Amino acid sequence: MGKLRAGAVGLVAMLSCLSFYAAAATPLRITQLQRCGDLLEMQQPTFCLQVTGLQKNQPQIRLNGPPFSANRIEQDGEQIRLQIDAASARSGPLWIDQQNQTSNPVWLSLGSSHVAAADQSAVVKNRDGLTTYLDLVSVIIEEGYDGPAEARRLAKHYDAEVVGAIPPLNIYQLRLSVDDLDQRDAAVLRIGNEVSVDAVVIEESGAEKSVERDTANPPIEASEESSSNRFLDAVNFYQRRLAKPSEPIEMHPVRIGVIERDVDFDAPDFADYLGDCRSGATRTCVYARDAEAADGHGTTVTGILAAGRNNGGNNGFLRGLDKVGPGFDVIVDRGSDAGITANIAASVNLVEDGARVLNWSWGIHRIGTRDVHGDPVDSLLRSGIAMSGYEELLEEFFLWLRRAHPDVVVVNSAGNGAAFSSRDDYRLPSSFITDQLFVVGGHQRSSKDVDLDDPDYATRRKASNSDMRVDITAAACTAGSAALAEQAGPVHCGTSYATPLVAGTIAAMLSINPELQPDQLRMLLRRSAMTIGQESDFEPMEADDLTAPILPSERENDLNNPDIGHSARLDMYKALELAVESLDKGR
Known part of the structure; x- marks a missing residue:
């Protein structure tokens, strides 16, 4: 009997140890x-x-x-x-x-902008077959009104509750007392007719996974794609030039906001970002929620900016500048999962928390959008009524940005619908025209054996949206993070991944010269750009126009420069070189 009791005690102890180690392994x-x-x-x-x-x-x-x-x-x-x-x-x-x-x-973030997401019981399918929020809407209050007071008045009048807000934009989120879509649409119509209301935003978002993913077959080799933008040349220039003791340059820390859900900190690319990252004053830091897997959208986008070096996956651009850099903060945040409204709320908080650059690797198409071949676009669709509200929401954001934070830059993906990026009734937010919004298209390495600076070295990624609203193109394909060190990560393609190449370049330029304003940054990016594609005739856009054509003013007014009329391809190295030169011109 004693032996049985002792055996039971030993078994309990062993199970306790196994339980402890299992918990510790998580x-x-x-x-x-x-x-x-x-x-x-x-x-x-x-x-x-x-x-x-x-x-x-x-x-x-x-x-x-x-x-x-x-x-x-x-x-x-x-x-x-x-x-x-x-x-x-x-x-x-x-x-x-x-x-x-x-x-x-x-x-x-202790910012004031937060909106609630709907749970599964509060979303329904609308007449277009899209998932839409049933009882949550956001109301844009006219500027002349006291936002909180007017939101409370509207809530009382329509038997609703104020549950969220983006106060800098005078936007308040209401939870309506409705049971079906007809009741919601009737309430939206009545609220929208109020004199104090500029617009009502409805969300057509469910449990979205990733945004802006190009699922077309990627090229076999993604490792050389970033060479088309002189990625490593830029890292080498930054490390060598800024460490030059004979011509010292004062460096300035830059904060970048990345509107994504999460990052996998178990991947070797991010394993050394745990805890108090800022204990190293000059290193790049990443702040993000943890993801379950290494191949997610947020991990890949963030990896292009900040992945650890030589781990078999990404090589983060800003991480490569750590030896001489000022310390870049990469903040990955999307607030709640409340769709586009949450993206804007998180963006407002990040800007108020000091972000100088926002990376928006997302965008939406209106139902009925046609691609360059006349076929319907089937990715990231929203109804006309939702697009109308989102357009007003984005307009308020950019008006606020210009008024309160005119030095902030938003870098946005052009999209992967093979459509035109500039049509505001069919594509958001890349269609907005403002100095503070940079739009990035995607290219990939061509099969032609030509020099790096030849226009045919790279070709437009077929899925990439294009036209004269696109400012510049960058490599659309990248090797993502892997779960194990020295393991090759999966290849991801899309304008989502071209966007952080431009955002990272702008952040590095600002670390050299923080006085550069959005219009100056655009000018330096375009002046430094290599070319891609055929020469444009400057007539209304055609399907082959990848970006706005390079102008004589972007080539020192040399009318005979061979770059004039071509589309612009990101040159990270030359952009940093011009940022250094801008210091002398500013003195």
């Missing part, structure tokens, strides 16, 4: 960080975290370094609620320490 990761509770509470906001790998003992949660007081933390399994005193805190990286483990750092 890495400590923050997979969600969102505002919760009352989204309109500004003095004592509440944030909810979803964390994997938590142990039973109390975790130590840090914001900007110092730990949170235990009485402000509530834990229920893998969920943690934090209440923050906004008067004594500031936006910054948050991470968790527990039992010799450190989590990924996420960016906690």
Whole structure:
């Protein structure tokens, strides 16, 4: 009997050890960080975290370094609620320490812009077969009205509740008391006719996975695609020129906001970003929620900017500048999963938190959009009524940006519908015309054996949207992050991945000369650009026009320059060289 009891005790002990090691094997990761509770509470906001790998003992949660007081933390399994005193805190990286483990750092923004996402029970299919929010709408209040007061009045009048807001844009989110789509549409029509209301935004978003993914067959080799933009030449120039003691250049840190869901911190490309990244003053840092797999959209987009070097996957451009760089912050955030409205809310918070560059690797097409061949586009579709609201939403954002933050740059993917990027009734947001919006098309290596600077060295990616609204093209295909070191990652293609090449180049230019304004940055990018494609005749756009044609003014007014009339292909090396030259011209 004693032996049986001893054996049982030993079995229990062994199972306990196995349970402990199984729990310990799960890495400590923050997979969600969102505002919760009352989204309109500004003095004592509440944030909810979803964390994997938590142990039973109390975790130590840090914001900007110092730990949170235990009485402000509530834990229920893998969920943690934090209440923050906004008067004594500031936006910054948050991470968790527990039992010799450190989590990924996420960016906690104390900005005022947050919108709620609908759960599965509050979305329905509309007449176009698209998923749409049933009871959540956003109301754009006219400038002359007190936004909070008017939002409360509208909510009371229409038996609704104010549940979210983007205060800098005078936008407030209402939860309507409706049971079906007919009731929602009737309420939207009535609210839209209010004198104080500029527009009503409805969301046509479900549980979206990735945005702007080109699923056409990628080329076999993606490793040489970035060479068409002189990627490594740019890294070498930055490291060599900025480390030159005889001609010192003062470096300036730059913050980049990436509107994506998450990043896989278990991938070797991101494994060394855990914990207090900013303990190294000059290194690139990544703040993001943790993803389940290494091949996600956010991991790939972010990897082009910041993946670790020589791990078998991406080689992040900004990470390559660490030896002499000023310290780049790459903040990956999308707020909630509330569609385009959440993208804008997160963008507003990031700008208010100091982001100088926003990477928007997303966009939408209106139902009925036709590609360059006249065939219907079938990716990222929205109805006409949704597009109308989104256009007003984006217009308010860019008006606010020009008024309050005129030095901020938004870099946007042209899209993968093989359509025209400039038609505002069919494509958003790339169709907007503003100095602060840069639109990026995608190219790939051609089969021709020509020099790097030859217009035929690269060719337009067939799926890439194009026309004169596109500012520049960049390599559309990249090797994504892999789950294991020295393992080749999958190849991803699309304008989503061309966009961070341009965003990273602009960030590096600003680290050299932070006085550069959006119009000057565009001029330097276009002046430095190599060419791609055939010469344009400057007539209204044709299917072969990849970008706005290079003008004489972008080639020192040399009317005989062979680049004139061609489309523009990103030259990262030359762009950085011109950024250095701009310092002398500004003195």
